[in-house]
Amino acid sequence: MTELSGGSALPQERRVVTAIPGPKSLELQARRTATVAGGVGSVLPVFTTRAGGGVIEDVDGNSLIDFGSGIAVTSVGASAEAVVRRASAQLANFTHTCFMVTPYEGYVEVCERLAELTPGDHAKKSALFNSGAEAVENAVKIARAYTKRQAVVVFDHGYHGRTNLTMALTAKNMPYKHGFGPFAPEVYRVPVAYGYRWPTGPENCGPEAAAQAIDQITKQVGAENVAAIIIEPVLGEGGFIEPAKGFLPAIVKFANDNGIVFVADEIQSGFCRTGQWFACEDEGIVPDLITTAKGIAGGLPLAAVTGRAEIMDSAHAGGLGGTYGGNPVACAGALGAIETMRELDLNAKAKRIEEVMKGRLAVMQEKFPVIGDIRGRGAMIAIELVKDPETKAPAPEAAGALAKACHAEGLLVLTCGTYGNVLRFLPPLVIGEDLLNEGLDIIEAALGRL
Structure with missing residues (x-):
C-alpha cells in the first residue's frame, strides 16, 4: 500500500532485507x-x-x-508535500537575511498562525527561535523582564532542554545533566501529579500533589519571588506522564493569584500530537506563555514563544532574537506543516x-x-x-x-x-x-x- 496523505510516495510497508543495522x-x-x-x-x-x-x-x-x-x-510525515513545496520555493528565493537585519513575511505569517491556534482569545505576540531549549530559555527571560522577579519553578520528571539554564530546569541527571554543572541558579523543583506512582492512589493525586507543590513554593521560595512556573502539560522525557486531573488548573490558579507567569512547555505535546492543537486545552488551561518547537515545521528547525502581548512586549528592543531565529525556509516549512494539519x-x-x-x-x-x-x-x-x-x-x-x-x-x-x-x-x-x-x-x- 502506498500512503500519499503525508505527501510521501514511499511504499508504506515494512521491509527487512538485512540484519538491522545492515x-x-x-x-x-x-x-x-x-x-x-x-x-x-x-x-x-x-x-x-x-x-x-x-x-x-x-x-x-x-x-x-x-x-x-x-x-x-x-x-x-518526514516529506510532507506542503512542507517540501513551500520550503523549496523559499529556498529558491533566499535562504537567510536575518529577521533582525531585514525582515520577511514568512516570519510574520507564522506568528499570525500561532496567535490563531494557541489557547485563549487575548491579544498575542510571538518570537521565533531555533530549538525547544532556546524557546524555554527565552520564555524565562521574558517572564523575568515582565515580573521583575528571578525564581523559576519546575516539576519532578520535567524535561526542558540541554542548555545550561534548561539543564537546571530538567529533572533527570543521566544523560542530560551528569558532569555538566554548575547550573543556573534560582531554579526550584516541586512535586508533580504522577498518578501511577502517587502513594494514596491516582484518584487523590491531582489535589494532593497541587497542595504539596504550592506549599513548597510558598514556604521555600515565596510566591512573590517567582517569575515563572513552567510545566509540560504531558511530561515527555520524564515518561509521558499526564498530570492527574485537577493538578494543572490548581497550579494555574495559584500562578494567576500571585502574579506569576504560567508557561506551558508544549514542545513535544503541541501541534495535534495529543489530538488537540495543544495538550493544555484538555483541562481548559490558557497559559500566559506557550513554548513550541518539534512538530511546528515538519522537520525544519523552528521554535516559538507565544503569549500575552503585554508580557511578550516586556523585553526591551533587541533583547530577544538570534541569528537564525525564524529562518525563512523553516518558516515556510511551518506554514506547510500547519496547512497539512488543517487539511488532513x-x-x-x-x-x-x-x-x-x-x-x-x-x-x-x-x-x-x-x-x-x-x-x-x-x-x-x-x-x-x-x-x-x-x-x-x-x-x-x-x-x-x-x-x-x-x-x-x-x-x-x-x-x-x-x-x-x-x-x-x-x-x-x-x-x-x-x-x-x-x-x-x-x-x-x-x-x-x-
Missing part, C-alpha cells in the same frame, strides 16, 4: 565513530536515505515502521491512533504483567514496564530489551522515563492503520518472547 549502516557507523563526538548518541544506528508517511528507509534497503517521528517532530484534520487522526493503540495495549496488559501502566493521549502513548505490578518496581532492563527486539524486527521505538522503564510511541500522524497495527503486532510478539 552492512552499509555498519560501514557508515565506523566512519561516524572516527569523526563524530562520542557524546552524540543514536537510538538505532541505521543510516536513513528516505523517509515519509509512516516509514524510514535505510542505506541497506530496509524499510522500518516509524514509531518515533524524530522525537515528535515529523508529525505530518490531524487532530482526528491522532485520536484514532490513540483508540487503536490503547485498545491493543490494554489486551497486551492483561496477558503481560510487565506492563504496569498505559498512558498518554493522541499519538503520544506510552507503557511503563515494571518487575512486579504490586510493588511497581521499575523494569528498565525490560524496556531496553523490548526496544531492541522491536528494532531487530524493523520497528523504531523510543524509551524514556526518569527510571528508564517507559516505552513511548510517537508515530507520524499520517501513518496508515495497517502499519500501526503491524507495529503493535511486533510489540506483542516481542513481549511474548521477553
